[in-house]
Amino acid sequence: MPSVRLVRRYVFSSAHRLHSAELSPEENARLYGKCNNPQGHGHNYAIEVAVTGPVDARTGFCCDLTAVDSAVRRAVLDRFDHQDLNALPEFARLVPTGENIARVVWDKLIAEGLPLTSVRLQETRDNFFEYRGD
Numbered sequence: 542m543p544s545v546r547l548v549r550r551y552v553f554s555s556a557h558r559l560h561s562a563e564l565s566p567e568e569n570a571r572l573y574g575k576c577n578n579p580q581g582h583g584h585n586y587a588i589e590v591a592v593t594g595p596v597d598a599r600t601g602f603c604c605d606l607t608a609v610d611s612a613v614r615r616a617v618l619d620r621f622d623h624q625d626l627n628a629l630p631e632f633a634r635l636v637p638t639g640e641n642i643a644r645v646v647w648d649k650l651i652a653e654g655l656p657l658t659s660v661r662l663q664e665t666r667d668n669f670f671e672y673r674g675d
């Protein structure tokens with residue numbers, strides 16, 4: 542049974558501040574630069590969610606796209622869109638860097654039962670973060 546990977550793109554807008562409670566104010570300022578600004582800043586994030594499955598002989602589909610859409614909406618978009626990521630419990634002990642956002646999205650979608658193969662987060666025109674689990 543041939544397996545196919547389906548990749549679907551979603552967008553959300555969030556604010557964040559890069560600041561680690563483990564670091565001194567000077568280290569935070571040096572490491573994160575203007576992203577350590579106490580007022581935070583925003584991004585128009587895009588996530589590409591990849592799921593893989595065998596192509597169903599009857600439907601011709603590898604995954605139920607409606608189920609993928611509702612899982613992403615429920616677990617990610619409804620939680621993160623137009624929110625301050627630093628204020629969310631998901632990031633209470635985690636700096637909301639692109640790396641950590643990609644991992645949190647992965648964990649949320651795995652918990653939704655999706656057959657995930659990767660999560661790719663685009664933070665800026667030039668920055669992408671890809672996570673494929675451990």
Ligand SMILES: [Zn+2]
Pocket residue numbers: 557576582583584
């Ligand atoms: Zn940023």
